[in-house]
Amino acid sequence: WLVIHRKVYDISHFYRRHPGGARLLDSHAGQDATDAFVAFHVNKVLVSKYLKPLQIGELAPDQPSIEPTKNERLVKDFRELRATVERMGLLEPNQLFFFLLLAHILLLDTAAWLVLFYFGTSLLPFVFSLLLLTISQVQASWLQHDLGHLSVFRKTKWNHLLHKFVMCHLIGASAKWWTLLHSQHHAKPNCFHKDPDIDMHPFLFTLGKKFSVEVIPLENKWKRTSYLCKLLGLHSSFHSLGSKRKNTCPTITNTNTSS
Numbered sequence: 720w721l722v723i724h725r726k727v728y729d730i731s732h733f734y735r736r737h738p739g740g741a742r743l744l745d746s747h748a749g750q751d752a753t754d755a756f757v758a759f760h761v762n763k764v765l766v767s768k769y770l771k772p773l774q775i776g777e778l779a780p781d782q783p784s785i786e787p788t789k790n791e792r793l794v795k796d797f798r799e800l801r802a803t804v805e806r807m808g809l810l811e812p813n814q815l816f817f818f819l820l821l822a823h824i825l826l827l828d829t830a831a832w833l834v835l836f837y838f839g840t841s842l843l844p845f846v847f848s849l850l851l852l853t854i855s856q857v858q859a860s861w862l863q864h865d866l867g868h869l870s871v872f873r874k875t876k877w878n879h880l881l882h883k884f885v886m887c888h889l890i891g892a893s894a895k896w897w898t899l900l901h902s903q904h905h906a907k908p909n910c911f912h913k914d915p916d917i918d919m920h921p922f923l924f925t926l927g928k929k930f931s932v933e934v935i936p937l938e939n940k941w942k943r944t945s946y947l948c949k950l951l952g953l954h955s956s957f958h959s960l961g962s963k964r965k966n967t968c969p970t971i972t973n974t975n976t977s978s
Contacts, residue, residue: 727776867897
């Protein structure tokens with residue numbers, strides 16, 4: 720299960736069919752996923768239709784909206800900042816800019832190959848062509864990043880189509896592979912074992928303090944299991960989400976056992 724806007728959803732069967740990947744939901748099992756849900760879903764009306772059958776209840780009035788392990792003031796500040804940025808229209812894309820960026824990348828790619836075609840593969844033309852292709856590839860990597868975040872076009876399908884073109888044809892990598900890994904990165908940024916960008920031994924690239932690791936106090940594990948968890952089978956289904964997050968169930972009201 721997880722919580723979105725104080726509503727509790729049973730994802731024990733759905734998480735493997737999640738379009739964003741099972742690991743993305745696995746990393747939020749037993750937690751409040753409101754901020755991640757808002758950040759990752761552009762068309763929230765469409766997504767809400769899939770959420771309704773999964774809802775099993777709501778948090779009781781005495782349950783906090785923000786997890787006790789999080790800094791409540793910091794979470795509220797970031798939510799207020801996001802709302803302010805949206806009101807100011809700072810998240811509205813400039814499609815002319817992205818069109819010119821794509822044209823710029825295609826022009827550099829074409830110029831690099833023409834240099835080799837007309838001047839051969841001697842050292843000087845090769846180095847100049849390499850310089851043009853390097854600039855082109857770096858620019859294309861950032862363009863596909865924005866397309867992968869669905870932040871260029873209003874319609875999701877156009878972002879996906881152009882993302883596949885830039886990532887697969889211009890860069891030569893898998894768009895789906897990048898999207899799955901990068902979504903996990905933004906879901907749990909810099910959290911060791913959950914962020915794939917740093918899922919390696921820390922001695923390879925860092926000095927100083929250790930990485931943040933999402934932990935649960937040992938004394939809180941399996942300390943309480945509510946009657947609803949037993950009734951709906953949430954306690955046992957939690958094992959299918961992995962033993963990484965053996966959390967206790969929140970107090971839930973307005974249960975819907977038919978779902």
